[in-house]
Amino acid sequence: MSTAALPRIALVGNPNCGKTALFNQLTGSRQKVANYAGVTVERKEGRLVAPSGRSYAVLDLPGAYSLHAASLDEAITRDLCRGFYPGEPVPDVIVCVVDATNLRLHLRFALEVRELGKPMVVAVNMMDTARRRGIEIDLPALERELGVPVVPTVAVRKHGARELVAMLERVVERPHEPRRHFSGGDGALDVDTLHAETRRLLALAVRMPRRTAEVDDALDRVLLHPVFGLAILAVVMFLIFQAVYAWATPLMDLIDAGAAALAEAARGALPEGPLASLIADGIIAGVGSVVVFLPQILILFAFILALEESGYLPRAAFLLDRLMFRAGLSGRSFIPLLSSFACAVPGIMATRSIQDPRDRLATILVAPLMTCSARLPVYALLIGAFIPAQPVGWFNLQGLVLFALYTAGILSALAVAWVMKRWRRDKGEHALLLELPSYRLPHPRDLAIGLWERAMIFLKRVGGIILALTILLWFLLSFPAPPPDAVGPAIDYSFAGRIGRALAVVFAPLGFNWQICIALIPGMAAREVAVASLATVYALSAPDDEAAAQALAPVIAADWSLATALALLVWFIYAPQCISTLATIKRETGSWKQVGIAAGYLFGLAYLMSLLTYQLAVALGGG
CATH class of the missing domain: 3.40.50.300 (P-loop containing nucleotide triphosphate hydrolases)
Structure with a gap:
């Protein structure tokens, strides 16, 4: 029934x-x-x-x-x-x-x-x-x-x-x-x-007894303190990003080894030809390079869900209200923006709880700057390839770099909101009314259900849009076949190779090669597709099967300069490489003008900041 x-x-x-x-x-x-x-x-x-x-x-x-x-x-x-x-x-x-x-x-x-x-x-x-x-x-x-x-x-x-x-x-x-x-x-x-x-x-x-909320009151005296509370919030966020790297590595290594073994088995079981290339170099290399980051995404979600269930998030919103108001937002913007760390789509939808139209529009426009989980595969790939996993005091250098990338997104969002506030000055009074729920321990069952839902959403994206785009990209990279008298790599004669080399002229000042330019195109549908695209591009351009089976990280570490990697990291802080996000902005604002503003300023910031990063890194010897 x-x-x-x-x-x-x-x-x-x-x-x-x-x-x-x-x-x-x-x-x-x-x-x-x-x-x-x-x-x-x-x-x-x-x-x-x-x-x-x-x-x-x-x-x-x-x-x-x-x-x-x-x-x-x-x-x-x-x-x-x-x-x-x-x-x-x-x-x-x-x-x-x-x-x-x-x-x-x-x-x-x-x-x-x-x-x-x-x-x-x-x-x-x-x-x-x-x-x-x-x-x-x-x-x-x-x-x-x-x-x-x-x-x-x-x-x-x-x-x-x-x-x-x-x-x-x-x-x-x-x-x-x-x-x-x-x-x-x-x-x-x-x-x-x-x-x-x-x-x-x-x-x-x-x-109601007189001493009903002693525990809540005692915790609030510390966690809502204007100095200690902000320091604790910063430490909590910092430790989350450290855990994303420290805890996920063993599982990621296991998934990576499994994908490599599966690709090698496919090559051995199938006769050499287009079908073997599609399965090993297209589907397994592309999809496997994204699935490997599932442990990191789930760890990040686990912390966000735990903070939400514990009753801490509304207090963080209250704590940050004054800072966010100075930047042109309000404390109510905190939870939608925090949701955007998972995905900007639900974060933008959550802005419906913001009653002030100007605050709501500002929150919608800066939500894409929050580092969503789709960026995490790109960050993890580049950090793992170019940043050594060495300790810095009690911390991991790779975790510090990841924390810096998240911080850059947050500070950029506040800066953009501040600029929008200067353009449109409001003289109305500001007030924030929030319910502060009782503190409670998150229940493992609810956390497990929440993580299961998000894992299924991620895997459905991998099995749906990412798989489809990976197959499409394999086709563009494999056809047309090179002429009989070809002297260069076969990929140079493909549709994707020609597109990538044409775009490389535009992105050369940023240090992006033609392989990166190819990956940016399907990345418009979903950011994590860029990793799958790079895996497919390098697998198909490898000189032999043994080279094609190598993990992507050492391949790009040998092919790119540090300046290029840093510029690409910065590009992904800003670029609006997610059609779903732009479509949600249209649905929530009802305006193509706001979609154009969001896409325009994000692309502009991405190009400018990546250009500055690359040129500065080259000047300092990273080129």
């Missing part, structure tokens, strides 16, 4: 209420992620199989603070709960997830949802944390006053949603119509009534 025919359960709640962790608890690996029709908001749906054997479709709706929508995410949640969203069935039951440690904020939203008049269950999540802090919640009293079922949950524990599942089965079988106390059924409570009712419920059902 497809999920379309199943009873539908919609999970709603404020950000940081544990809603997604509860979704993972209910659905496990039976999930699928897509986008809502016509927009770029993520849609997560899964299947819940109850102990009774019945199945239910579970929808994880975007986080919302209110049904008075101030963002696209909140508008989708509001319309879907009311049954007005095009193409989406009306939920049979709404589960409003609230944080037991922060009911003062979360109950306000639950009251709004109740006024919709839909069958509803309130899931009081993080009950274990509330008990540890001495927070006493009278769930029967809360249920009586709200007029809807109220159940405790601990989303990060096995069987932590057992009572919720049992209640959902009862509600779906015998749906009831909750009372509407204040509104006409559209959830539109006035602010005074909403606050008054929240205070009444808290007084009746919740007992």
